[in-house]
Structures are given as structure tokens and as C-alpha cells.
Amino acid sequence: MSYLLVHEDREYLRAPGDELQTDLGVLAVPEDVEPGDVLETHLGEPFVVRRLRGPDLFNHFERTGAPMLPRDVGLVVGHTGIAAGDRVLDAGTGTGVLSAYLGRMHSDVVTYEIDPEFAEVARENMRLAGVADRVDVRTGDLTENLAEAVEDAPFDAITLDTGDAPAIVRRAPDLLADGGHVAVYSPFVENSRATVEAAREVGLVDVDTFETIQREMDFGSRGSRPSTAGVGHTGYLTFARSER
CATH class of the missing domain: 3.40.50.150 (Vaccinia Virus protein VP39)
Structure with missing residues (x-):
């Protein structure tokens, strides 16, 4: 199951174990990630983890x-x-x-x-x-x-x-x-x-x-x-x- 990683008006779809690379930094999605978690890139930028819904x-x-x-x-x-x-x-x-x-x-x-x-x-x-x-x-x-x-x-x-x-x-x-x-x-x-x-x-x-x-x-x-x-x-x- 994948999750949305949300930072202000940005959203990225990633699965546990995947890596996110943006101009805000790089972060690895933990295998045990849960909705509501806050993940930080190596530059300290926070991304909120959101449960995936149909329209996503x-x-x-x-x-x-x-x-x-x-x-x-x-x-x-x-x-x-x-x-x-x-x-x-x-x-x-x-x-x-x-x-x-x-x-x-x-x-x-x-x-x-x-x-x-x-x-x-x-x-x-x-x-x-x-x-x-x-x-x-x-x-x-x-x-x-x-x-x-x-x-x-x-x-x-x-x-x-x-x-x-x-x-x-x-x-x-x-x-x-x-x-x-x-x-x-x-x-x-x-x-x-x-x-x-x-x-x-x-x-x-x-x-x-x-x-x-x-x-x-x-x-x-x-x-x-x-x-x-x-x-x-x-x-x-x-x-x-x-x-x-």
C-alpha cells in the first residue's frame, strides 16, 4: 500500500521502501510508515503522511x-x-x-x-x-x-x-x-x-x-x-x- 507525502500544496505518491527526491531534499519512506507520521527530508523539510484514497x-x-x-x-x-x-x-x-x-x-x-x-x-x-x-x-x-x-x-x-x-x-x-x-x-x-x-x-x-x-x-x-x-x-x- 502506498501513501501520499504532503508538503503544503505538493503531494507525492510513494510506497514503503521508496525514496522521494525533490528540491526540498531526499527522504526514504520507512517500511513501518503510518498515516499521520511526519517525515523529514535530509534538508529538514517536513512531509505529512496521508492515507491513499480513490481520487488520489x-x-x-x-x-x-x-x-x-x-x-x-x-x-x-x-x-x-x-x-x-x-x-x-x-x-x-x-x-x-x-x-x-x-x-x-x-x-x-x-x-x-x-x-x-x-x-x-x-x-x-x-x-x-x-x-x-x-x-x-x-x-x-x-x-x-x-x-x-x-x-x-x-x-x-x-x-x-x-x-x-x-x-x-x-x-x-x-x-x-x-x-x-x-x-x-x-x-x-x-x-x-x-x-x-x-x-x-x-x-x-x-x-x-x-x-x-x-x-x-x-x-x-x-x-x-x-x-x-x-x-x-x-x-x-x-x-x-x-x-x-
């Missing part, structure tokens, strides 16, 4: 692309009901934010990442999140490893962030446990439509697609209004379920 994964993981936003992770969990003890098949690992969130919920995750370098970064991120024992990051294209995934089935949920999601959804009946869910994220509505069509073709039920939008509020002396900065739109989430 999004803020501090090494990135190999645009990770899934916490709001989208929340929608995936809320619509699928993924919980402790569930088995999840994931594809399009990327940075690994979703997999790490699910692992921290004590789900067992098998996730496929096609890029070997991205997969290696994701494995390190799982180590930092303390979930390397629950998240199996596999290098490869899930569509080319479906026979392997079917052997590992059944899964309680399938979560996909890949352009070939419709092809995987067509195999969902062979992969899902009774009543299991599929959740597919896509930045493009065309891929979402293809996913919906694939889900209906193979008899999945409760097929729904949502655009994910979130607006930050500004509260100022002149009044209150949604912020004009930032991007409120993320993408599209499609959900479906096995009727067995």
Missing part, C-alpha cells in the same frame, strides 16, 4: 493516456453494482484507474492492455495502489484472447474502454455469470451505437446508453453559475445485462 489514484498515477475520470468510475460501479468478491473482465487498461478502483473495492480484476509499455506502467500503478494481488494486468488484445477469457469465465462484470468493444460484447453470453453486467465507455457515439446493436443481437437486456456530463459551479460575489472553464462532456457509457 487519478491525480498521481503515471499516465499513458487519458484515464477514466472518477465520475465515470462512479457511474460504472453504480450501474453494475460491482462489489467485493466479484470477478471483473476489463479491456483497455491504459493508466489503470478503473482497475485500481475496483481492486481497492476488493474485486478480482483481469485486465488486458494491448501496448506492452502501457501494461508495464499499469502494473506499477497497481503496486502503488496496493492491489497488485487482485488486479492481473495481461499484455494483449482481448479480442485475440477471448478463448483464454472464456476459460477464466464466468465474470460478474465486463468493463471495456476499447474501439473493438462490440466484438467483445457479442461474446458476453459466454463470459458473464447469471445476471452479470457489461459497461462500455466510448468517446464516440458511433461506437456506442455499435455496442448497443451487438448487445441486442446476443440477447442482453437492460441496454442503456448515457452521455456523461458534469459541470463545476462557480460561487462569486456577483452570483453563482456553472463554470465556463473546462470540459463538462466526457463520453458515452453503455450498460447491458445478462438475462440468465
Whole structure:
């Protein structure tokens, strides 16, 4: 399990035994470190140790692309009901934010990442999140490893962030446990439509697609209004379920 090392407005994610090197000095994180401890660099600068929380994964993981936003992770969990003890098949690992969130919920995750370098970064991120024992990051294209995934089935949920999601959804009946869910994220509505069509073709039920939008509020002396900065739109989430 990793911890945040905090000095004023600076935060660094480190695991016990790691070393932190900054312009404020160098410190080694003790193996027996606990939240609330204060560690000092060799220059005497203090860092407070803080327990890692879910949003910290999004803020501090090494990135190999645009990770899934916490709001989208929340929608995936809320619509699928993924919980402790569930088995999840994931594809399009990327940075690994979703997999790490699910692992921290004590789900067992098998996730496929096609890029070997991205997969290696994701494995390190799982180590930092303390979930390397629950998240199996596999290098490869899930569509080319479906026979392997079917052997590992059944899964309680399938979560996909890949352009070939419709092809995987067509195999969902062979992969899902009774009543299991599929959740597919896509930045493009065309891929979402293809996913919906694939889900209906193979008899999945409760097929729904949502655009994910979130607006930050500004509260100022002149009044209150949604912020004009930032991007409120993320993408599209499609959900479906096995009727067995």
C-alpha cells in the first residue's frame, strides 16, 4: 500500500521502501510508515503522511493516456453494482484507474492492455495502489484472447474502454455469470451505437446508453453559475445485462 507525502500544496505518491527526491531534499519512506507520521527530508523539510484514497489514484498515477475520470468510475460501479468478491473482465487498461478502483473495492480484476509499455506502467500503478494481488494486468488484445477469457469465465462484470468493444460484447453470453453486467465507455457515439446493436443481437437486456456530463459551479460575489472553464462532456457509457 502506498501513501501520499504532503508538503503544503505538493503531494507525492510513494510506497514503503521508496525514496522521494525533490528540491526540498531526499527522504526514504520507512517500511513501518503510518498515516499521520511526519517525515523529514535530509534538508529538514517536513512531509505529512496521508492515507491513499480513490481520487488520489487519478491525480498521481503515471499516465499513458487519458484515464477514466472518477465520475465515470462512479457511474460504472453504480450501474453494475460491482462489489467485493466479484470477478471483473476489463479491456483497455491504459493508466489503470478503473482497475485500481475496483481492486481497492476488493474485486478480482483481469485486465488486458494491448501496448506492452502501457501494461508495464499499469502494473506499477497497481503496486502503488496496493492491489497488485487482485488486479492481473495481461499484455494483449482481448479480442485475440477471448478463448483464454472464456476459460477464466464466468465474470460478474465486463468493463471495456476499447474501439473493438462490440466484438467483445457479442461474446458476453459466454463470459458473464447469471445476471452479470457489461459497461462500455466510448468517446464516440458511433461506437456506442455499435455496442448497443451487438448487445441486442446476443440477447442482453437492460441496454442503456448515457452521455456523461458534469459541470463545476462557480460561487462569486456577483452570483453563482456553472463554470465556463473546462470540459463538462466526457463520453458515452453503455450498460447491458445478462438475462440468465
